[in-house]
Amino acid sequence: MPDFGILGQPYAEPLRSSIGVNRRREWIILSALMTRPNAFISTNALIDAMWDTGPPRTAREQVMNCLGSIRRAITASGAADMGLDRVRDGCVFGIDAERIDHVVFSRLHVEAESAKALGRVESSLGLYERALALWRGGVYDGLDVPSLASHTAALEEQQAIVAEEYFALSIATGRGSGVIPRLLRHVGEHPLRERGVALLMSALHGEGRTHDAYAVYASLARRLGEGLAVGPGREVRQALDAILNGTVQLPAPRTDAFSDAEMSAPS
Incomplete structure (x- = not known):
């Protein structure tokens, strides 16, 4: 440590x-x-x-x-x-x-x-x-x-x-129920992070809690509409479509590297 x-x-x-x-x-x-x-x-x-x-x-x-x-x-x-x-x-x-x-x-x-x-x-x-x-x-x-x-x-x-990569991998390997409490906290702390919302929707749907997944989508849509006058983005819409089709689809993994430049602080 x-x-x-x-x-x-x-x-x-x-x-x-x-x-x-x-x-x-x-x-x-x-x-x-x-x-x-x-x-x-x-x-x-x-x-x-x-x-x-x-x-x-x-x-x-x-x-x-x-x-x-x-x-x-x-x-x-x-x-x-x-x-x-x-x-x-x-x-x-x-x-x-x-x-x-x-x-x-x-x-x-x-x-x-x-x-x-x-x-x-x-x-x-x-x-x-x-x-x-x-x-x-x-x-x-x-x-x-x-x-x-x-x-x-x-x-x-x-x-x-x-956190989101961990959640996505957990859901993909059948561990969705175990990360739902942490996903709920994550989305509560980052309510406008659409990847987190999409993952939570997928995890809830995968555990038979489809009504709760719809509620998560509706909450995001309301926040975006009231605050930014826009609707949910592609990842969340894809998650909703997968639920409507009776499947579970995870948001695509990130492909961009987290660069050293992003982590640097001014000297």
């Missing part, structure tokens, strides 16, 4: 005794460092993380003080494989990236997709499960860091994709 993380309330287990939970500024800086392990992060980027607008005249000094606190915490932890090095007008948080939850999450996602492409269904399902289990809440839970919003959005989108 990774001992550093941002997929929920940020944590750094080896530094916990040195950086108290109430030291918000240190946690903002540490979160930015965990977001980009082993990469250069400018002092200006850290100032932006701490103050979205209107940083005080002492901003640079305060950031340096926070970096000093984190550096001392690393030293106190006794970890020989971790460091915070000053580089030009910035720093690099050196660490085995596999100790950080979002890095492990992204690796497991790639491995799950590879296993699925090779027809290794059970392995793929297990890898998806392990990836989703790393999430303890929202990204940077408890911290408001607008400068990291793009990274937050990219990770949350990737989580939704992983």
Whole structure:
């Protein structure tokens, strides 16, 4: 289990005794460092993380003080494989990236997709499960860091994709009943994600709950009509057609890769 993380309330287990939970500024800086392990992060980027607008005249000094606190915490932890090095007008948080939850999450996602492409269904399902289990809440839970919003959005989108691929594979292998509760939560959290809705409709219909599947469709149609003045898209319409025809059809799998560029954060 990774001992550093941002997929929920940020944590750094080896530094916990040195950086108290109430030291918000240190946690903002540490979160930015965990977001980009082993990469250069400018002092200006850290100032932006701490103050979205209107940083005080002492901003640079305060950031340096926070970096000093984190550096001392690393030293106190006794970890020989971790460091915070000053580089030009910035720093690099050196660490085995596999100790950080979002890095492990992204690796497991790639491995799950590879296993699925090779027809290794059970392995793929297990890898998806392990990836989703790393999430303890929202990204940077408890911290408001607008400068990291793009990274937050990219990770949350990737989580939704992983969940939907896991659901689709579960339904395709006859495990639909087991994922319905999680699908219901997923659609509740992402009511306008049409792939999730289509999967929930297919799972409900496959378990003989066709009336509930129609209700899910109607709810989406109402939301889209009231909010956007449009109707459900192709995936959901195909799911409805399959139900009307008495079959179960899963939405087509995603074919687009989740690029490294989408996961990068500004330095």
